[in-house]
Amino acid sequence: PPTWPITSILKMFVPMLWITGLNPAESKSDLVRCRLWAEPQIAGLYMNGDFVIGGIFSIHYYTRADLNLRQLRFARAMEFTIHEINNRTDLLPGITLGYQIHDSCAEVPMAVKVAFQFANGLDPFYNDTDSCSKSAAAAVPALVGETSSTPSMSMTRILGLFGIPQVSPYATCACLSDKLQYPAFFRTIPSDHHQAAALAKTVKHFGWTWIGAVRSDTAYGNNGMASFLKAAQELGICVEYSEVFYRTEPRSKLERVANVIRRSTARVIVAFVHESELLFLLEELTRQPPPPLQWIGSEAWIMDPDVLRFNMCAGAIGFGIPRSVIPGLREFLLDLSPAQALKSPLLTEFWESSFSCSLKGSSEGARECDGSEDIRALQNPYTDTSQLRITNLVYKATYAIAHAIHGVICNDTQCDKSAKFTPWQIFDQLKRVNFTTKNGYQVSFDSSGDPVAVYELINWQYKKDGSLDFVNVGHYDSSRPRGQELSMSRANNENCYLSNALKIPRSVCSESCPPGTRKAVQKGKPVCCYDCIPCAEGEISNKTGWVSQFNVCLPKPVEFLSWDDTLSIILTAFSITGAFIAVCVTVVFYKHRTSPIVRANNSELSFLLLFSLTLCFLCSLTFIGQPSEWSCMLRHTAFGITFVLCISCVLGKTIVVLMAFRATLPGSNAMKWFGPPQQRLSVLAVTLIQVLICVIWLTISPPLPFKNLKQYKERIILECGLGSAIGFWAVLGYIGFLALLCFILAFLARKLPDNFNEAKFITFSMLIFCAVWVTFIPAYVSSPGKFTVAVEIFAILASSFGLIICIFAPKCFIIMFRPEQNTKKHLMGKVPSKSL
Numbered sequence: 001p002p003t004w005p006i007t008s009i010l011k012m013f014v015p016m017l018w019i020t021g022l023n024p025a026e027s028k029s030d031l032v033r034c035r036l037w038a039e040p041q042i043a044g045l046y047m048n049g050d051f052v053i054g055g056i057f058s059i060h061y062y063t064r065a066d067l068n069l070r071q072l073r074f075a076r077a078m079e080f081t082i083h084e085i086n087n088r089t090d091l092l093p094g095i096t097l098g099y100q101i102h103d104s105c106a107e108v109p110m111a112v113k114v115a116f117q118f119a120n121g122l123d124p125f126y127n128d129t130d131s132c133s134k135s136a137a138a139a140v141p142a143l144v145g146e147t148s149s150t151p152s153m154s155m156t157r158i159l160g161l162f163g164i165p166q167v168s169p170y171a172t173c174a175c176l177s178d179k180l181q182y183p184a185f186f187r188t189i190p191s192d193h194h195q196a197a198a199l200a201k202t203v204k205h206f207g208w209t210w211i212g213a214v215r216s217d218t219a220y221g222n223n224g225m226a227s228f229l230k231a232a233q234e235l236g237i238c239v240e241y242s243e244v245f246y247r248t249e250p251r252s253k254l255e256r257v258a259n260v261i262r263r264s265t266a267r268v269i270v271a272f273v274h275e276s277e278l279l280f281l282l283e284e285l286t287r288q289p290p291p292p293l294q295w296i297g298s299e300a301w302i303m304d305p306d307v308l309r310f311n312m313c314a315g316a317i318g319f320g321i322p323r324s325v326i327p328g329l330r331e332f333l334l335d336l337s338p339a340q341a342l343k344s345p346l347l348t349e350f351w352e353s354s355f356s357c358s359l360k361g362s363s364e365g366a367r368e369c370d371g372s373e374d375i376r377a378l379q380n381p382y383t384d385t386s387q388l389r390i391t392n393l394v395y396k397a398t399y400a401i402a403h404a405i406h407g408v409i410c411n412d413t414q415c416d417k418s419a420k421f422t423p424w425q426i427f428d429q430l431k432r433v434n435f436t437t438k439n440g441y442q443v444s445f446d447s448s449g450d451p452v453a454v455y456e457l458i459n460w461q462y463k464k465d466g467s468l469d470f471v472n473v474g475h476y477d478s479s480r481p482r483g484q485e486l487s488m489s490r491a492n493n494e495n496c497y498l499s500n501a502l503k504i505p506r507s508v509c510s511e512s513c514p515p516g517t518r519k520a521v522q523k524g525k526p527v528c529c530y531d532c533i534p535c536a537e538g539e540i541s542n543k544t545g546w547v548s549q550f551n552v553c554l555p556k557p558v559e560f561l562s563w564d565d566t567l568s569i570i571l572t573a574f575s576i577t578g579a580f581i582a583v584c585v586t587v588v589f590y591k592h593r594t595s596p597i598v599r600a601n602n603s604e605l606s607f608l609l610l611f612s613l614t615l616c617f618l619c620s621l622t623f624i625g626q627p628s629e630w631s632c633m634l635r636h637t638a639f640g641i642t643f644v645l646c647i648s649c650v651l652g653k654t655i656v657v658l659m660a661f662r663a664t665l666p667g668s669n670a671m672k673w674f675g676p677p678q679q680r681l682s683v684l685a686v687t688l689i690q691v692l693i694c695v696i697w698l699t700i701s702p703p704l705p706f707k708n709l710k711q712y713k714e715r716i717i718l719e720c721g722l723g724s725a726i727g728f729w730a731v732l733g734y735i736g737f738l739a740l741l742c743f744i745l746a747f748l749a750r751k752l753p754d755n756f757n758e759a760k761f762i763t764f765s766m767l768i769f770c771a772v773w774v775t776f777i778p779a780y781v782s783s784p785g786k787f788t789v790a791v792e793i794f795a796i797l798a799s800s801f802g803l804i805i806c807i808f809a810p811k812c813f814i815i816m817f818r819p820e821q822n823t824k825k826h827l828m829g830k831v832p833s834k835s836l
Contacts, residue, residue: 044100044101044102044103044344044346045075045076045079045099045100045101045344045346045347046098046099046100046101046344047079047082047098047099048098049082049086049095049096049097049098049099050095050096050097050098050417051095051097051098051141051405052097052098052099052100052140053082053097053098053099053100053140053141053142053143053144053398053401053402054099054100054101054102054114054118054140054142054143054144054145055075055078055099055100055101055102055143055144055145056101056102056103056104056111056114056143056144056145056146056151056155057071057072057074057075057101057102057103057104057145057146057147058071058103058104058105058106058146058147058148058151059071059072059075059103059104059105059346060103060105060106061105061106061247061276066353067346067349067350067353069350069380069381069382070304070305070306070381070382071147072346072350072382073333073381073382073391074147074169074170074390074391074394075101075103075346076332076333076382077326077329077391077394077395078099078101078144078394078398079099079101079332080326080328080329080332080333080395081394081395081398081399082097082098082099082398082402083332084328084438085097085398085399085402091402091403091406092402092405092406092409092410092415093410093414093415094414094415094417095405095409095410095415095417097402097405100118100140102114102117103346104145104146104148104151106148106151106274106276107151108150108151108154110151111146111151111152111154111155112151112154112155112158114155115154115155115158115159116158118139118140118143118159118164119139119158119159119161119162119164120139121139139162139164139423140164140423141164141401141405141421141423141426142164142165142166142167142401142404142405142423142426142427142430143159143164143165143166143167143401144167144168144169144394144397144398144401145166145168145169146166146168146170146171147168147169147170147171147390148170148171148218148220148274149171149172149173149175149176149218149219149220149223150173150218150219150220152166152168152171152173152176152185153173153175153176153182153219156176156182156184156185157181157182159184160182160183160184160185162423163184163422163423163424163427164184164423164427165184165185165186165401165404165423165426165427165430166184166185166186167186167187167188167397167400167401167430168185168186168187168188168189168397169187169188169189169390169393169394169396169397170189170300170390170393171187171189171220172187172189172190172191172192172195172220172224172298172299172300173191173192173219173220173223173224174191174192174193174196174223174224174227175219175223176191176449177191177193177448177449177450178448179447179448179449182449184427185449186397186400186430186445186449187397187449187450187451188393188396188397188400188443188451189299189321189390189393189451190450190451190452190453190454190455190478191448191450191453192220192223192224192227192272192298193227194453194455194476194478195224195298195299195319195453195455196224196225196227196228196230196231196272197227197231197485198319198453198455198476198485198486199228199231199270199296199298199318199319200228200231200232200234200235200237201231201235201485201486202296202317202319202457202474202486203232203235203237203268203270203296204235204236204237205486205488206498206504207504207506208237208267208268208294208505208506208507208508209236209237209238209507209508209509209528210237210238210240210265210266210267210268210507210508210509210528211232211237211238211239211240211266211268211269211270211296211507212239212240212241212242212243212260212261212264212266212268212269212270213225213228213229213239213241213242213243213269213270213271213272214242214243214244214245214257214261214269214270214271214272214273214281215242215243215244215271215272215273216244216245216246216272216273216274216277217244217245217246217249218246218274220272220274220300221244221272221273221274221277222244224272224298225242225270225272228270228272229242236527236528237528238509238526238527238528238529239526240264240265240266240509240526241260241261241264241266243257243260243261245257245277245280245281246277247276247277247280251284254280254281254284255284257281257284258281258284258285258287258288261285261290261293262285262288262290265509266507266509267291267292267293267294267499267505267506267507268293268294268296268505268507269293269294269295269296270296271295271296271297271298271301272298272300273298273300273301274300274301275300275301275304275306275307278301278304278307279306279307282307282310282312282313285312286310286312289312290312292312292499292505293312293499294315294316294317294498294499294505294507295313295315295316295317295318295499296316296317296318297316297317297318297458298318298319299318299319299320299321299455301318302316302317302318302319302320302458302470303320303321303387303389303390303458303470305381305384305387306381308460308467308468308469311468313460313468314460314461314462314468314497314499315459315460315461315497315498315499316459316460317457317458317459317460317473317496317498318457318458319455319456319457319458319476320389320455320456320458320470321389321390321392321393321455321456322389322454322455322456323387323388323389323456323472324388324389324391324392324439324441325388325439326385326388326391326392326395326439327438327439329385329388329391330383330385333382333383333385334375334376334383336351336375338351338359338360338369338371338373341359342359342360350382351369351373352366352369354373354375354378354380354382355369355373357369357370357373387470392439392441395437395439396437396441396443399435399437399443400430400433400443400445401426401430403429403433403435403443404426404429404430404433405426405429407429407432407433408421408425408426408429409421430445431445431449433445452477452478452479453476453477453478453479454475454476454477454478454479455475455476455477456472456474456475456476457472457473457474457475457476457486457488458470458471458472458473459471459472459473459496459497460497461497462497471497472489473488473489473496474486474487474488474489475487475489508528509525509526509528509529509530510528510529510530510531510532513530513532514532516534516535517532517533517534517535518532518533518535519531519532519533520532520533556709556715556716557715557716558707558715558716558718559715559716559717559718559786560625560626560627560717560718560719560786560789561623561624561625561786561789561790562624562625562626563624563625565786567786567790568624571620571624571790571793571794571797572621572624574797575617575618575620575621575793575797576617578613578616578617578797578800578801578804579614579617579618581804582610582613582614582617582804583614585610585804585808585812586607586610586611586614588812588815588816589603589606589607589610589808589811590607592815595815597811597814597815597821598811598815604676604679604680605649605652605653605656605679605683606653606808608645608649608683609646609649609650609653609803609807610804610808612642612643612645612646612649613646613800613803613804615638615642615645615646616639616642616643616646616796616799616800617796617797617800619635619638619639619642619796620639620793620796620797622634622635622638622639623635623789623792623793623796624789624793626718627705627706627718627719627720628705629704629705631720632702632703632704632705632720632721633698633702633703633704635703635720636694636697636703636720636728636731637694637697637698639731639796640690640693640694640731640732640734640735641687641690641691641694643735643796643799644686644687644689644690644734644735644738645683645687646800646803647686647735647738647739647742647769648682648683648686648687648738649683650742650762650765650766650803650807651682651686651738651741651742651745652679652682652683653762653807654742654745654746654762655679655682655745656679657746657762658745658748686738689734690731690734690735693727693730693731693734694727694731696727697723697724697727697728697730697731700723700724700727701723701724701727702723702724703720703721703722703723703728704720704721704723705718705719705720705721706718706719706720706721717786719788719789732773735773736770736773739766739769739770739773740770742762742766743763743766743767743769743770746760746762746763746766747763761806761807761810762806762807764806765802765803765805765806765807768798768799768802768803768806769799769802769803772795772798772799772802773795773799775795776791776792776795779791
């Protein structure tokens with residue numbers, strides 16, 4: 001709690017006091033006394049003010065490493081932002097902000113040391129000759145930094161005890177979103193939770209399912225890679241290897257990681273590493289370069305210009321913070337003179353390393369800077385403001401703290417520079433900040449202290465001069481609807497340059513299985529490594545995932561003419577309509593059964609013909625639905641018998657016409673031999689022959705359900721096998737023989753001298769019947785799948801409609817609309833006939 005005495009808090013951290021230069025053996029009074037650090041002064045940038053904001057950046061990778069010019073730009077961007085805020089009249093009017101910016105050297109001990117300094121208020125810089133002439137400064141109300149996750153975790157655990165909020169522009173570990181462990185931590189960069197999901201979707205977008213993975217042995221690398229691997233697994237991506245290393249480990253460990261990369265079969269490598277670790281790894285790989293790799297980078301290095309010198313990373317893709325512009329920053333960075341550089345050890349080191357000279361009295365053994373040095377002529381990460389990404393996050397973080405301070409000490413018109421407040425109040429205000437920066441960017445934090453995740457998809461492409469540069473080829477926005485977060489600049493990826501510029505490189509453990517096979521995972525290997533095994537008969541492989549790979553064998557889909565099929569519904573409607581018409585004609589004929597036109601050609605045969613036509617229409621329904629044993633036997637036998645019954649009736653009517661004409665000749669008694677008993681007997685005899693054929697067929701080799709696996713590879717055609725083909729064609733052949741015989745007889749009798757000669761209508765009906773069934777045979781043989789059955793139903797319905805229309809339509813027309821022609825005289829030809 002903020003009311004605890006600072007000495008009580010420090011006692012809790014006695015084991016850590018050596019880091020801050022305090023001697024644990026000193027008394028309580030010694031702790032509050034003004035004193036210098038036991039170790040040399042921490043290098044940094046300082047400016048006094050009414051309220052001092054802390055800052056910490058990894059300006060060196062470790063204590064004796066070269067200067068990281070990009071991180072120096074971040075530190076000076078914080079300076080610039082505070083100067084800009086001090087010049088504003090709408091934000092903290094009348095208040096001057098100061099800053100204390102320190103270098104953590106990317107090391108946890110140094111970061112913890114700075115955290116204690118910010119918490120206990122010891123002043124690290126002195127302008128007077130008397131080193132104790134200044135009293136200890138108050139603890140900072142908030143700080144910007146750190147730029148790495150692991151040091152940030154250590155710092156925020158300490159600072160959180162005092163309620164001192166920490167706003168990081170570059171610490172991305174998803175673990176820092178845990179407010180139970182890190183309640184005072186905020187950041188202006190998105191959490192790695194979103195980046196990991198975005199990287200996994202990008203890998204899947206390009207069809208890579210077999211990858212390698214390397215990570216830094218830090219909270220950033222371990223947590224980031226864990227999130228990525230979880231997201232990748234959900235998308236069906238497999239990992240051949242997952243290696244971890246840290247820059248301070250023995251070189252043998254780095255060599256082992258490099259050898260794993262060289263020997264791997266994966267052509268894609270996902271690197272969740274800090275830029276410092278990656279530089280060590282790439283240096284090792286250049287000793288014996290591996291085959292071309294497609295690098296997938298995290299934001300920690302994908303935008304680092306130091307890595308661009310390694311051509312082996314050409315074509316790398318990854319997510320970076322959106323590019324921005326900060327007006328006035330470049331002029332501020334370049335407005336640096338030798339005199340100003342001497343005021344800070346960091347700026348002195350920058351000046352001397354950039355121009356290879358020594359500022360007055362700063363070092364020995366080097367030429368003295370003579371004033372001819374031109375900082376505007378330098379081309380390095382410090383002066384490069386063309387890709388302001390993380391720099392803009394430093395800008396936003398500094399502004400967030402300023403707005404929080406404004407919310408605590410200012411009202412609508414003025415601010416109170418003498419106001420007393422605690423860091424907890426700044427912490428509460430930070431949770432509520434919501435503003436737009438001067439360069440137009442929205443700043444706010446969610447309940448976890450995180451911003452909305454927005455990234456640019458960055459691709460390393462060659463420029464005309466042969467050097468590599470960063471190119472934006474896509475966008476990721478976590479606020480978009482699920483599944484639409486990632487968008488490429490072009491759908492066909494023509495704007496991407498990958499490790500193989502001619503085509504997208506392939507990285508799979510096993511190639512896709514061909515149709516008709518399934519995957520069998522290789523023992524001891526990830527699911528992406530498999531053999532292709534042929535599917536069993538009657539099974540087909542299914543497709544899963546974004547890349548066409550056959551996973552398992554499933555029963556092939558079964559196809560037949562089902563009742564809910566559109567074609568079945570249409571055919572059923574025609575079938576029922578035909579049967580209904582036949583019933584209606586029967587009713588009309590029965591009602592007028594004593595009329596001459598009904599009695600003219602044996603009314604018994606007419607009613608029997610109508611009955612058989614009704615059965616013909618209805619028997620087509622037996623062809624619809626899933627074939628079964630009874631339906632297969634019923635459909636063919638019912639069709640064969642009903643059609644023979646139908647044609648036998650027509651044949652009987654045709655013979656009656658011929659016999660009736662013969663009976664009119666002198667001395668003829670033809671009708672004596674073909675009266676009603678003979679007609680009934682003939683119909684029965686002709687039909688019994690077809691019945692006998694069907695019985696023999698069903699006895700010897702009946703039609704049964706049959707799964708046709710050969711006609712189509714991707715599905716099964718469930719149909720009725722013919723059983724005995726001879727039986728099937730015997731049934732059809734017998735029907736055809738009777739139809740042809742009936743056609744010949746009717747054709748011969750078509751011109752007999754009657755006004756109403758039924759033979760000519762029978763001729764037309766048989767002509768249609770024969771034409772339909774002659775056409776049916778080639779159509780039946782060539783139709784695929786369920787359409788074979790549909791063709792057979794169509795032939796049944798077409799021939800049935802032909803019979804009922806040609807034979808009964810003229811009679812019904814006369815009965816209903818020409819009753820004056822329904823007389824015996826007219827039918828005998830004694831009255832002139834009118835044209836129909």
